[in-house]
Amino acid sequence: ELAAVKLSANWMAACGASGEDARLYDTVAAVSELCQRVGLAIPVGKDSLSMRAAWVEARRQGEVQKEVVSPVSLIVTAFAPVTDVRRTLTPQLRLDVGETELLLLDLGRGRLGGSSLAQVFNATGEDAPDIDRPESLIAFFAAVRRLKQENLLLAYHDRSDGGLFVAAVEMAFAAHAGVTLDMEGLCADMRTLDVDGAEKHPEHFAGRDQERIIRALFNEEAGAVIQIRRSDREKVTVCLRDFAVPHAFVGHPNDADEIRVIRNAKSIFRASRVALQRVWSETGFYMQRLRDNPECAREAYDGILDAADPGLSPKLAFDLSALANDAPYLHSGARPRMAILREQGVNSQYEMAAAFDRAGFEAVDVHMSDLIAGRQTLADFKGLAACGGFSYGDVLGAGQGWARTILMNARCRDEFSAFFQRPDSFALGVCNGCQMMSALKTLIPGAEHWPDFRKNRVEQFEARFVQVEILPSPSLFFVGMAGSVLPVVVSHGEGRAVIRRTEALPVLRYVDHRGAATETYPLNPNGSPGGLTGVTTADGRFTIMMPHPERVFRRSQMSWYPKDWDAHANDASPWLALFMNARRWAG
DSSP: OGGGOEEEEEEEOBTTSTTHHHHHHHHHHHHHHHHHHHTOEEEEEEEEOBOEEEEEEEETTEEEEEEEEOOOEEEEEEEOOOSOGGGOOOSOOOOSSSSEEEEEEEOSOOOOTTOHHHHHTTOOOSOOOOOSOHHHHHHHHHHHHHHHHTTOOSEEEESTTTOHHHHHHHHHHHHTOEEEEEOHHHHHHOOEEOTTSOEEOGGGGTTOHHHHHHHHHHOOOSEEEEEEEGGGHHHHHHHHHHTTOOEEEEEEEETTOEEEEEETTEEEEEEEHHHHHHHHHHHHHHHHHHHSOHHHHHHHHHGGGOTTOOOOOOBOSSOGGGGSSOOGGGGSSOOOEEEEEEOTTBOOHHHHHHHHHHTTOEEEEEEHHHHHHTSOOGGGOSEEEEOOBOGGGGTTSTTHHHHHHHHTOHHHHHHHHHHHHOTTOEEEEETHHHHHHHHTTTTSTTOTTOOEEEOOTTSSOEEEEEEEEEOOOOOGGGTTTTTOEEEEEEEESOOEEEOOOTTOEEEEEEBOTTSOBOOOTTTSSSOOGGGEEEEEOTTSSEEEESSBGGGSSBGGGOSOOOGGGGGSSTTBOTTHHHHHHHHHHHO
16 A cells, blocks of 8 residues: 555755755655655655855955855655565566557656756756646556556556656667657647746647657656556556546557657657667766776677567476475475575575575574584584675685685684585585685585686676576586576676686586577676586585575566466476475485
């Protein structure tokens, strides 16, 4: 419900400066009135009320007092509980459901003041968007919620950051598809403002079609663009009329991969989706070229040129439905103990524990201080999982500080060595744990060929959702999974594999959206040769990898996955197989 939405307000003002206290008072009063009428609460916030700087400059004519006063500003963040994160609406257009249409839900009056368009032309304008009737915002929320509950919405994008045109092209970018915007109905019905701020109707602007089109495309009033099935048009319009939400049919996806704007069946604007996406990304490219590795910046920017890029394209070499039912051994009562190992700065222990618990282990939190002090011993555990994060802030190199707490402590070194030598033990190292275990290769039988991990080629920390291929290997974690191509989370600054021995036994490699091994950024986020991002030992008991399977072992953890995966129960993603393989091996 809308009442469940809470707001956090960050106020900034130059209190004490001439006129600023009154402006702040008026702004607080306006926000308070809106929240009361809509039924929203602001339980938390932050104030910065000294946004003023003053100094004295020496000039030939004497000292000059200078002052900069920041205008009153407010940043509001909204948060609320949700019942199912998998039902989140996104701007990605659906192209697999037959004929669809785009609707604009429009709560505004076509005002352009303060818009991105105005700023491009170094203007601000006087007629800024506003919530003229708070009741309309309540109705808008309720209508969208009902449409979603009745499965009538395919995609959703806010209109208030660039206007209708920007919202539509961003939806096209997300889907790698074209969009046609038809302005006839919207321009015929829209109300606009004259320069004096008085409301005017279209007939007042006879001969001013261009202004109406510009206002319709680029005003940033409250509103949203939604995608619906054409067959659901009547159901959707009945709902919107019930809630008195102003709306207009404004277009549809097209298969020409072009952005088109038409009126009266005549073309007003036409450009390739790729060309506009390059324009949209150009500023970011130039910034990244200065900040990061310029070759990586160019590779990412040029990737837009591939108009036929299929996007993430998972491929399963095993039956996902097999993960929907718990294996018989999970009901036997036996739960092998699994050490979820962490150190200062590690942050993925909860996800790792949940994944191994789901697979039938007894996951136990084991901090390095417990082992050093003797409160815990690895002799009590069947397996070990070294988790991701930033142990000791990576100040000695990723995972190096963690490894040194083991190698330079005789008791700890002997305990880890004994664990690795046991024929019934196994271990998984992920991200920071991967880097740490690589530094322990002298203690791990068969690990002498493992690579070191160095700074990403892009020279920045990378947090992405990328695609990897599972390779044939002896790893106990990947039995029956070879040949699968799966999306996975990566989150590291030093993941580039430096291979010193060609005998390395790979288990994972980054692949492009067509399934080919890649070194191209950002499909390969760290630049590892051949896409290498995971290795194992000859007996398969010890495996290390940079990606985070524990962060995606449930579908609800994934930012995207194929819709047909929802046909399987238990919310299991294909990555759960990795943890269940370990449980099967443990017996």
